[in-house]
Amino acid sequence: MRRLLPLLLLLGAVAEARESGFALMSPETQAMQRDDDANPAMLWVEEGRALWESAGCSGCHGDVAGMRGVAARYPAFDAAGGGPVDLAGRIAQCQEARQHRMPFARESGEALALAALVGLQSRGMPISPPEDPRLAPALARGEALYRERRGQLDLSCGQCHDENAGRRLAGSPIPEAHPTGYPLYRLEWQGMGSLQRRLRNCMTGVRSEPYAYGAPEYVAIELFLMRRAAGMALETPAVRP
Amino acid sequence: MARVLINLPRTARRGEVVEIRTLIQHVMETGYRPGADGVVAPRDIITGFTCVYNNEEVFAAELAPAIAANPFLSFSLVAAESGILAFTWTGDNGFEQTETRSLTVT
C-alpha cells in the first residue's frame, strides 16, 4: 500500500487537473443539475422513457437499465461505416437498419430524448473510450480539428479551452470543454441540445462555417474530446448556463 | 401532451406541510423574440396553473412571459385528508393539461 500511495496521489492529481464545466457554474445552476426533480433535462428523459417503449427500443433491448455503461463508450467503431459513430448516430442507425423506419432527425426532441435516457443510464460512470486501433485515424483527425485555427477570429478550440481555460470571456468562465454531460439542458438554449449543437455554437462564435449536423468532423472531434476526458464521470443529463 | 414532472411525497401525516414541485415542458415563447427570418414569433405561453386538492383549490398562479421556458413551480399545502391532487396548466392556443396524483394521509 505504501508503494502504491505515490501512484494514487499522482492519479488523484491528474484527475484533479481536469475539471468539468459543472465546477464553474453558479451554485444555483449546480443545484438545478443535482436535483432530478428540478432538472428540466429530466423532462426529455421522461419523453425518452415513453419513446423507449413506443418507438420499439425495448422490443430488442428490454429494460433501458440494460444500457448502463453504453454512453460512456461512445463514439465507437462502426464496421458498416468504417469509422466512428456517435451515440445519436448509433440510435439512428438502429432505427434505420433494424426497425426499417425513418430515424428521428438529429437534434429533434425525440432524438435528444432517447440519447438523454440512454446517457442517464451511465451517469456517474467514468468515460471509457474504446481501445480500438481502427479508431486511430479518426482520433488523429479529431485532434487536428481541435488544434486547427478557424474562422474570422482565427482561433482554435484549444486556444480557448486549453490555453485560457478557467479565465473569462466577457462575463463567462471558459471551461475545459469536457463533454461530460451531453445531451444537456443549456439555459442559453432554453432547452436540450447535443454536443454537435454546442460545437456549432463555438464555430459560429469564432465566425467560421459550422459543419452540417451529423458531419464526420463532429464525430471525430467528439472522439478526441471523449479520449481527453477519459476517466471523468458522465453527468448526463447536465445543465449548463 | 407536454411532459410533466411532479414531485410530492406519497404519504404524509395529518397536518404536515408538504412541499410540491412541478416542471412542465413548454417553450414559453414571449412574443418579443424575432426568429431567424426577422419575424417576431407570436406569444405562446402557459398563463395559468392550479392545484386542486379533493376539489378545493389550494394554490394557483398566473404566469407572464417573464417565466422561464419549461416552467418550474414549487409551493406547499397542508396534508388534511387522503385524496387526489389535480394539477392543471392552461395557456395560449388552447393549451390545457391536467395531471393527478394521490396523497395518502395517515
Add this chain to the structure above:
Amino acid sequence: MSLPSCLRSGIERRALGAGLLAVALLRPARAERPGLREAVLGFTGGAEPAEGGVTLDIPPLVENGNTVPVTIAVESPMTEEAHVRRIALFNERNPQPHVVTARLGPRAGRARLSTRMRLATSQRLVAVAEMSDGSFRSANADVIVTLAACVES
C-alpha cells in the same frame, strides 16, 4: 410671440409622436410599459406596501438571464384568521412588469413560492404580498445579469 396653447400642444404632440415612432421603429419589441412602481400600485389598488415580512431570494449575480431561480416567502401563520392571499412579483426592465401572481390561503400551510424567471438585463425586482387583513407587504432585490460571451446566434 406665443402660439395658441391648443396649437402648441398639437405641435408638441406631433413631435412627441414622431419621437415615439422612431423609438418604435428602432426597437419594435420594447413598447412603452408601466413602471415598476405603477405595476406594484396596480396590484395593491394604490396602497403603499409596507417593507418587511417578505423574503425575496434571487442570486445577486446571474450567469444567464433565461432561467433565474427565485423564491418568495412571506411571514404568516397561514391560519383562517391570518394568512397570505396573494403573492406577486414585478420587474423593472423586462418588456412587461409582471412575472407571476400566486393565489393561496391557509390550506397552503406556508406562504412560499419558487419559480424560475427571465431577466432581460440587470434590474430591480419587487415581491408584494397581500395579507388576509387587506394590508400589503413587500421586499425588493437588485440583480446583475453578467454579459455572456458565447450566445448562440
